[in-house]
Amino acid sequence: MQKALSVYFSCQPVSLSSLKSLAKKNVHQRIAGFRGYTVVKITGQIFTAFMLKNGSSPASLLLFSAFLLLCSLMCIMRMKPKVKQEMPERRGQWTLMKEGVLYIARHRQLGTLFVFLTIAMFIASSVDLILLSFLRDVLSSGVENLSFIGTASLSGMIVGTALVPKWYKKIERKWLIVPPLFTLCISIGSLYAIQNWLVILPLFFVQGIALGCFNITFVTYVQDIVEKDNYTRVFSMYHMISTSAALPGILLTGVLLSIWGVTTTVLVISGMLLVLGIAGILAIPSLGKGNSAEQTNIETVAV
Numbered sequence: 439m440q441k442a443l444s445v446y447f448s449c450q451p452v453s454l455s456s457l458k459s460l461a462k463k464n465v466h467q468r469i470a471g472f473r474g475y476t477v478v479k480i481t482g483q484i485f486t487a488f489m490l491k492n493g494s495s496p497a498s499l500l501l502f503s504a505f506l507l508l509c510s511l512m513c514i515m516r517m518k519p520k521v522k523q524e525m526p527e528r529r530g531q532w533t534l535m536k537e538g539v540l541y542i543a544r545h546r547q548l549g550t551l552f553v554f555l556t557i558a559m560f561i562a563s564s565v566d567l568i569l570l571s572f573l574r575d576v577l578s579s580g581v582e583n584l585s586f587i588g589t590a591s592l593s594g595m596i597v598g599t600a601l602v603p604k605w606y607k608k609i610e611r612k613w614l615i616v617p618p619l620f621t622l623c624i625s626i627g628s629l630y631a632i633q634n635w636l637v638i639l640p641l642f643f644v645q646g647i648a649l650g651c652f653n654i655t656f657v658t659y660v661q662d663i664v665e666k667d668n669y670t671r672v673f674s675m676y677h678m679i680s681t682s683a684a685l686p687g688i689l690l691t692g693v694l695l696s697i698w699g700v701t702t703t704v705l706v707i708s709g710m711l712l713v714l715g716i717a718g719i720l721a722i723p724s725l726g727k728g729n730s731a732e733q734t735n736i737e738t739v740a741v
Contacts, residue, residue: 490582538671547663548672550722551615554714555656556679561710562622563684564691568707569638571700572629579635590639591646598650605651606658607728614655616722618648619715627708630701659725 489499542548569587573579605614625645632638657676664672694703 486585490585538668538675541668541671542675547723547725548660551656551659552675552679554615554718554722555676556683557714558619559680559683560687560690561707561714563687564707565622565626567688567691567695568626568629568700568704571695572704573635576629576700577633577635583635587635587638587642591642591649594643594646594648595650595653596646598647598652599654601647602651602654602658606655610727611655611659611725612722614651615659615725616715616718618645618652619711619718621645621648623708623711623715626704626711629704630708658728662728 486499490496542552566584566588569584570581573581573583602614622645625641628641629638660672660676661669691703691707694706698706
């Protein structure tokens, strides 16, 4: 089932690369698309949490989810293409993948950002596993409360997406991408002292605001500086990193949890995020503001 879902969601690079063409230069319209997706995701989180609280079986919820995915697929199939990108010649997938990697590596800002993204996803992907172990082993609380924590985080992401349009053209974009790592460090590190799961909600709401700023700024920045012919290649790499970096990160966290326990793992992961945030400040070059004239002229490096 997980493999089937991965095929379904593999259309995300196409969606991300199409937003720029559909919304042109209007940052507000592009961000509104992400905000709508987040609202729907929050609704699903709340619905799932309450159904589990009221005794619904996971199997029935999975069947209902499969039905909704089928309805979504039918709607997508009825859509008529508005943006079609013509390829000059037909090339193999492996060639396209190599071209995408080389394109990112040739540009100083993109190359550094994607390295930063890979390490961040490797570390941050384990948050759900840490929360699950924390609720079960430390607080002896129901694991369904994880849905409420996720809802608080997603609610914060909506606030973050509402703030980005106001800041994107006024603030150096680097400072919308790096600081969220420190917020995530604080929210995870606070688990070391928390004794009630309700206290987690406001912390992860603030974390959601930071992550909303990070996600929207990162994607919008890439849309601004990447040439049209390379949209799909770059966003395919973005999607691959976002999904594939999670598995090794979760495996590492599982090993740490089994060896050191929850509280020590919380401190280790928080420390790694702190170090990554400091490294991001030092290593990531200036990205300019959203209305900078140089946003389509990124620096190239020899590879």
